Amino acid sequence: MLEPFVHINKLTIRYGSKKVLDNLSWSINKGENYLLGGESGSGKTTLAQAIVSEEIVEQTIRINYVQHSLLPSKAIYISNWYQFTNLEGDRNFYYQQRYNKHQGQDTLTVQAELEHYGHKENLDLTDIEQRIKDFGFESTRATQLIELSSGEHKKLQLIKGLWAKPQLLIIDEPYTGLDKQSRITLNNWLDDLVQEGVQLILISNDQQLPRAINRFAHIVNGQLEQVDSWDQLTKNAPREKMRLPDFLLAAPPTPYKVVAKLQNIHIRYGDKEVLRDVSWEVKVGEKWLLQGPNGSGKSTLLSLINGDHPQSYGLDIYLFDQKRGTGESIWDIKEKIGIISPEMHWYFDQNATVWHTIASGFYDSIGWFVDVKFEEKKKIDELLAFFGLTDLKDQRLQTLPLGKQRLALLARTIVKNPPLLVLDEPCQGLDAEQTKYFNDVVDELAQYGKTLIYVGHYESLLPSCIEHRIVLEKGQVHTVTYHIEKETY
């Protein structure tokens, strides 16, 4: 009988006192391509990292690489988190740094990063020229890493891993932050790789998968269980809808008519124009959906509204009925906005505890706060309970699964009951149940005098209160639709 390609024999991994993986065994035969699904926090990422780790003893995990293959005998794991450093090896970034331009280079360009990686892995860049174009990534090649959006970082990670064509490729949450077209492109590319002999393990709860996926498994109580189909994967149990904390049921005062009015906005970095002639008006109480492919300028547009973009000054922008640059501070602006974005999550102080993270929402700071008042402490406690985070309140963010981290940041976003909610892909890293739960919360919150700007790629995963939609493409307004029918978006 043929040896299995991957053989895991009684693998146990502890995190603190908790057994994450408990005597887990798993055999993956040649030709089997897995979807590893199931609840968040069940140990999927831990298992994936163990498979590619070189430190696990041979008896526990064995990968029987094909000896005479054209593909390198290695396993690559593409993480759901991206890391890069500046040119000095430093990682002390902040989320607004993309917009703070100064002369001189902080980080490598995409092109340099690809060349560097190709050199290290002995790969030929010409092999993936077409893939880069298909992935809509060509225009970013001269861009510095710090300037990429989270979706673009995801693509860069994927391109690097897929380019290397390892015999075993493990991708953690491959679709996070990808726009619709990119997702299709990715699946086709993965199918092509499988044809060439690559074997896949995808960690995801998504349903739109490469055709090559032919096995399904999840982890239950630290052990791997194989199931017959996607439908049988464990899902996070639907959460019982809790009553929204009282303080969120009061409509915040809105002594202005227009939340944001932008007219004929151009944003340039040198010769590169990232927003071109953009006009948009958001009135108090409106619920907007902002869409567009990765790199179309969504985050830049939001940064103008959130007081994060230095070029805002001198442009025709009114926020809360006040012309930008007429004596208001960015803290005056941020006070009225609850914001969350993938970039903010990435650059957030990972050493902050869950409690501190939420508390920082009162001060619009990243993990920092002064003396929290009694009333505020009460609100934090109510939100901890509401999001099921009470037991985790003293844990540091970095020790939690991404989904839990995201919930803590969502609590931070609403803790001050802001009149404007800017939710830029708020549900990245959450599964379908958690997403539905959160969007229901948004729908309920929205009834109490909130203005909403929501960014999301997937129709099925949006709150139902959305009224209007603006779509960006290549830095321009593609369409604006008022009073959209639910079915059409």
Added chain:
Amino acid sequence: MANYFNTLPLREQLNQLGIAEFMNSSEFADGVEALKGKKIVIVGAGAQGLNQGLNLRDSGLDVSYALRKEAIEQKRDSWKNATDNNFKVGTYDELIPTADLVINLTPDKQHTSVVNAVMPLMKQGATLSYSHGFNIVEEGMQVRKDLTVIMVAPKCPGSEVRAEYLRGFGVPTLIAVHPENDPQGKGWAEAKAYCVGTGGHRAGVLKSSFVAEVKSDLMGEQTILCGLLQTGSILSFDKMLEKGIDAGYASKLVQYGVEVITEALKHGGVTGMMDRLSNPAKVKAFELSEELKDIMRPLFQKHQDDIMSGEFSKTMMEDWANGDANLLKWRAETGETAFEKTPAGDVKIAEQEYFDNYVLMVAFVRAGVELAFETMVEAGIKPESAYYESLHETPLIANTIARKKLFEMNRVISDTAEYGCYLFDQACKPLLANFMTKIDTDVVGKSFNAGKDNGVDNIKLVQINDVLRNHPVEVVGRELRKAMTAMKAIKTI
């Protein structure tokens, strides 16, 4: 121009040197009010100029940049920095006459020429701000009597000033008003408002004077911050090579070690740093550093004396006049050391290993911090000022060494600091020659704990801990660090 400090009677010298008061956050309750609606014109759009301007504008203030005509015509980096961020940019002639506050953020060396160009254009009763007092105190710049002269000096690189502001925080800042130039009595109100505009009020503000800032800043940068880190790094590297340690390993240990070690200093002072060592290693580091303090004390005192008398600045300004002949020669020599030319090896060094295998650097840092602090305080500088210019800044400078070694450190710091650093380094190395002959790889290159049992004498350890914890730099440091608890770790991979 005469040295300002030397023109003062002793009574006034002591008075100005002794100004150091850690400000209560309630003193900043008026926010940026004192500058609201005023025209602020910044001269210089380098790292400090650009980033402070971005912060001030984001705080609701009216900021523009005055640049020299050539910088605008040739579209130099300073012009691009300002215009790319949609700032109004103009020549001195166009903008200075409109300014209520002119902020001079050009390099030290240009201050005389910049201030001479700007002053005649400034309107009656306006304010001129510095971020370093050298021009006023050492060069004796006389500013028009109707003008107010203030200083606002964030104690971090410009990029950090911006990053911490956007994180909702700030960096520790020192503010001062020049007593010869406060005709309307508005100096402190404006300095405080400026400080709030950059976020400094959230991280601790020290009320100082031009004199105290200059005399302590020069002392700190020449001795512990740059001078001793340079000397200690080179001696450690050379010792390891002499004793047959792998050059790549030695290079990496020295390049990153000082950053890792001083990171502990940042959070817990000298005590926190020493506590990272095993007990026997701590005893060893203590003994080495005591010896180092005895050897180097006269050199530290000489530097402080020359700074106080004006001898240092006189010598340096002579070198400026001589086309920086000495500075350039010494800079080239730094680029040629074996440490500089050996790239860090591709070896993994765990965080704790940087302490265990580099006890000598821990000893250097303790000796340098305490000596610099003691010498400054003996010279009449208040402990709060002395703390900022010794212990507080050491990790920031260490960070520049980790980036690209000593040449980089000397490139990033001011020319004044660089000049003083070389002076110190050249005097210090021969002073330590004898000491270094007794040094072996147990304290630099290999783990001090290897092959030893972990035993120490109880009483001795208690005594050592007592000496470390009760040193005045620790006493004042504990108080000041409370205000900066949210200070971020600078992460290096």
